[in-house]
Amino acid sequence: MKKKSRIPIQVKNTGQIALPDEVAVQYGLCPGAHLELELSENGIIIHQHRQSISRIYIEPTNRCNLNCSTCMRNVWDEPLGLMTNTTFNKILQSAAFLTPPPEIFFGGFGEPLSHPAILSMVKRAKKISGTVELITNGILLRKEICEGFIEAGLDRLWVSIDGANPASYEDVRLGDELPLVLENLQNLKRLKEIYSSSTPKLGIAFVAMRKNIADLPEVVSIGKRLGADKFSISNVLPHTPELRDQILYERALSDADFQTSIGSPEIYLPRMDIHQKTLEIITELLQNRNTLQVDGRNLSLGDNQCPFVKKRSISIRWDGMVSPCLPLLHSHVSYLGDTFRRSSAYHVADINELNLEEIWNLPVYTALRERLREFDFSPCVLCNSCEMAEGNLEDCFGNIQPTCGGCLWAHGFIQCP
Numbered sequence: 001m002k003k004k005s006r007i008p009i010q011v012k013n014t015g016q017i018a019l020p021d022e023v024a025v026q027y028g029l030c031p032g033a034h035l036e037l038e039l040s041e042n043g044i045i046i047h048q049h050r051q052s053i054s055r056i057y058i059e060p061t062n063r064c065n066l067n068c069s070t071c072m073r074n075v076w077d078e079p080l081g082l083m084t085n086t087t088f089n090k091i092l093q094s095a096a097f098l099t100p101p102p103e104i105f106f107g108g109f110g111e112p113l114s115h116p117a118i119l120s121m122v123k124r125a126k127k128i129s130g131t132v133e134l135i136t137n138g139i140l141l142r143k144e145i146c147e148g149f150i151e152a153g154l155d156r157l158w159v160s161i162d163g164a165n166p167a168s169y170e171d172v173r174l175g176d177e178l179p180l181v182l183e184n185l186q187n188l189k190r191l192k193e194i195y196s197s198s199t200p201k202l203g204i205a206f207v208a209m210r211k212n213i214a215d216l217p218e219v220v221s222i223g224k225r226l227g228a229d230k231f232s233i234s235n236v237l238p239h240t241p242e243l244r245d246q247i248l249y250e251r252a253l254s255d256a257d258f259q260t261s262i263g264s265p266e267i268y269l270p271r272m273d274i275h276q277k278t279l280e281i282i283t284e285l286l287q288n289r290n291t292l293q294v295d296g297r298n299l300s301l302g303d304n305q306c307p308f309v310k311k312r313s314i315s316i317r318w319d320g321m322v323s324p325c326l327p328l329l330h331s332h333v334s335y336l337g338d339t340f341r342r343s344s345a346y347h348v349a350d351i352n353e354l355n356l357e358e359i360w361n362l363p364v365y366t367a368l369r370e371r372l373r374e375f376d377f378s379p380c381v382l383c384n385s386c387e388m389a390e391g392n393l394e395d396c397f398g399n400i401q402p403t404c405g406g407c408l409w410a411h412g413f414i415q416c417p
Contacts, residue, residue, distance in 0.1 A: 007020060052098060052099065052100075052312065052360075053095075053098055053102050053312060053313070053314050053356060053360055054102055054103060054311060054312035054313065055102055055103040055104075055105060055311045055312065055313035055314075056091065056095060056102050056103070056104050056105070056313070056314055056315075056316065056356070057105050057107060057108065057313060057314070057315040057316065057326055058083070058088075058091065058104060058105065058106050058107075058108070058121075058125075058316050059083070059106075059107065059108025059109065059110060059315070059316065059317050059318045059329060060082065060083050060106055060108070060110070060112045060114075060115040060118060060121060060318060061080075061081065061082045061083060061108075061110040061111070061112070061114050061115045061318050062078070062080055062081065062108065062109050062110040062317075062318055062330070063080045063081075063082070063110050063111065063114045064110050064111040064114060064137075065111055065114055065137070065139060065140060066111070066137055066139070068137075069240075069242075069243070070162070070207050070209075070236050070237075070239075070243065071109070071239075072109060072237070072239055072330065072332040072334075073109060073110075074239060074240070075239040075240065075332060075333050075334075076330055076331060076332050076333075078330055078331070080110075081318050081319060082115055082116075082318060083115065083318045083319070083320075085117070086352070087318075087319070087320040087351060087352055088117075088121060088124075090320065090351045090352055090355070091316060091351055091356070092124060092125065092128055093355070094351075094355035094356040094357060095128055095129065095356055096128040097355075097357065098356065098357070100130060101128060101129050101130040102129060102130065103129060103130060103131040103132070103133070104125045104129040104131070104132045104133070105132075105133045105134070105135075105417075106118070106121070106122065106125075106132075106133070106134040106135070107134070107135045107158075107326070107416070107417075108315070108317070108318070108326065108329060109326075109329065109330055110318070111136060111137055111140065112134055112135070112136060113136050113140035113141065113145060114140070118134075118145075119145065119148035119149070119152060122134065122148075122149065122152045122154050123148075123151075123152035123153075126152055126153045126154070126155075131155045131156070132152075132153070132154055132155050133154070133155055133156040133157070133158065133203075133417070134149075134154060134156075134157055134158065134200075135157075135158035135159070135160065135205060135417060136157065136158070136159055136160070137159070137160050137181070138159040138160070138161070138180075138181035138184055138185060139177050139180060139181060139184075141159075141181070141184040141185070141187075141188065142184070143187060143191070146184070146187060146188045146191050147191060147195075149188075149200050150191060150192060150195050150197045150199070150200070153199065154199060154200040155199055155200060155201065156199070156200055156201045156202070156203055156230075157188070157200040157201070157202055157203070158203040158204070158205050158232070158417045159181065159185060159202065159203070159204060159205065160204075160205045160206075160207070161178070161181065161204055161205070161206060161219055161222070161223070162206055162207050162212055162215075162219075163178065163212055163215050163219070164215040164218035164219050164222060165178070165215070165218075166178045166179065168211070168212050168215050182222065182226070185202065185226045186226060188200075188202070189202075189226055189227050192227075201227075201229060201230070202223070202226060202227050202228040202229065202230075203228060203229070203230040203231065203232060203417060204219065204220075204223040204228045204230070204231045204232070205231075205232045205234070205417055206219055206231065206232070206233050206234070207234050207235070207236050208233055208234065208235055208236065208248055209235075209236045209243075209246035209247070209248065210245070210246045210247075210248060211246060213248060216233070219231075230417075232415065232416070232417040233415075234414050234415045234416070235247060235248055235249055235408070235413045235414055237334050237408060237414050238334055238335045239332065239333060239334050239335075241335070243335075244335045244338075249413050250337075251287065252413070253336075253337055253381055253382075253384075253413075265290050265291065266290070266291045266293065267285060267290050267291065267292050267293070268293050268294075269282075269292055269293065269294045270294070271294060271295060304375045304410050304411055305372075305373075305375055305410060306324075306325065306372040306373075306375070306404065306407075306409070306410050307409055307410070307415065307416075308324060308325035308326070308409070309324070309325075309369050309372045309373060313325070314356065314359070314360065315328070315329055316351055317329045317330070317347075320350050320351040320352045321345075321347040321349075321350055321351075322347060322348050322349050322350065322351055322359050323345070323346055323347055323348065324346070324348065324365070324368060324369070324372070324402070325409065326416060327343065327407065327409055328343070328345055328346040328347075328402055329345060330345050331343065331344050331345040336380065336381065336384055336389060336406050336408075337384050339384055339389055339390060340390065341389065341390055341391065341392075341406060342390065342391045342392075343391065343392050344391065344392060344393060344401065344402075346392075346401055346402040348362060348364065348365045348368075349362065349365075368402075371399070372404065372410075375404070375410065376397065376399075377395055377397060377399055377403055377404050377405035378395035378396045378397045378399070378403070378405045379405055380395065380403075380405035380406035381405065381406055381408070381411050384406070388403075389405075389406055392404070392406065392407075
């Protein structure tokens with residue numbers, strides 16, 4: 001079905017809403033499905049609230065051909081490995097029974113193209129999935145890999161580019177490989193033309209820091225020339241004191257829970273030209289803790305929420321361990337402000353022992369998702385004043401692991417494609 005931003009529907013005399021059949025099928029709205037209504041001044045937003053997985057993050061390996069300064073692999077002590085065919089079979093066998101078919105995203109904290117069977121994995125995933133995506137640093141994106149992705153039907157390829165020139169790229173990626181990455185992407189674009197294929201579509205992922213934020217406009221320009229139609233910009237998660245000095249959200253950390261905790265004045269702006277003067281004014285309004293809206297769209301901080309629960313996703317590590325999100329796949333350390341924080345891995349189950357539906361419906365996992373929807377955690381990002389903020393094992397609201405009040409993904413600072 002061709003997606004539309006607005007679809008006319010009718011409210012029956014009984015108060016029931018009649019959805020077009022194709023919409024109900026696409027979103028798995030079978031009789032008895034549960035929905036949530038979000039009420040706002042501008043209308044009603046309907047959210048799915050169902051016991052079905054929509055996205056599966058699969059980490060084929062935690063090995064990588066690079067040693068980037070921004071990667072959590074620099075500050076962990078975990079064994080490296082490759083997902084076995086047995087484990088991957090377990091994932092696909094149970095994913096095949098999910099309705100509607102889930103999205104599958106190959107990523108995690110390693111380089112997926114380092115897995116020798118990645119082409120086969122993508123091809124097999126595509127047979128049972130609605131959409132398949134993969135993220136790579138692009139260095140191993142050789143001609144045969146590009147052709148394999150086109151043939152397999154990979155829907156989207158995300159490529160991490162954190163600099164617009166070899167010098168700035170090397171400063172982050174620790175390898176002067178930007179010309180090779182761009183050459184590989186140009187070859188992909190040319191091969192898509194040769195094979196008359198619209199896929200894989202290209203997305204660019206960029207980790208923003210003080211030292212490279214000036215490169216962002218040029219990275220976007222480069223991406224556009226290569227055919228990219230999506231750009232995912234994230235802040236850096238600082239694993240070291242050096243990265244702590246590179247963050248672009250120091251003040252925003254102290255403001256993160258302001259709106260949801262005590263409220264803020266609402267300011268409704270009209271559409272206007274964006275230039276230095278208007279940006280200065282908008283920035284001042286935001287810094288003074290106001291809620292800004294333009295044409296009904298919120299420009300300020302939103303409610304704290306887990307983006308992985310919002311996507312109804314599940315994350316599977318290379319060895320089959322299942323977590324609610326990517327950040328909990330591996331134990332790692334980082335800085336929350338000046339606080340050194342240790343985030344302990346949290347696994348719900350092992351895909352080698354239970355199937356996806358069984359894991360999804362485990363009482364402990366169901367309860368955790370509900371807790372994450374309510375997001376009733378202590379505001380560690382705002383407070384950050386006691387030793388409980390130094391980890392995710394417990395918080396002052398009485399929650400036990402995982403406690404997510406200090407999660408920068410949930411507060412919108414860090415994001416994954």
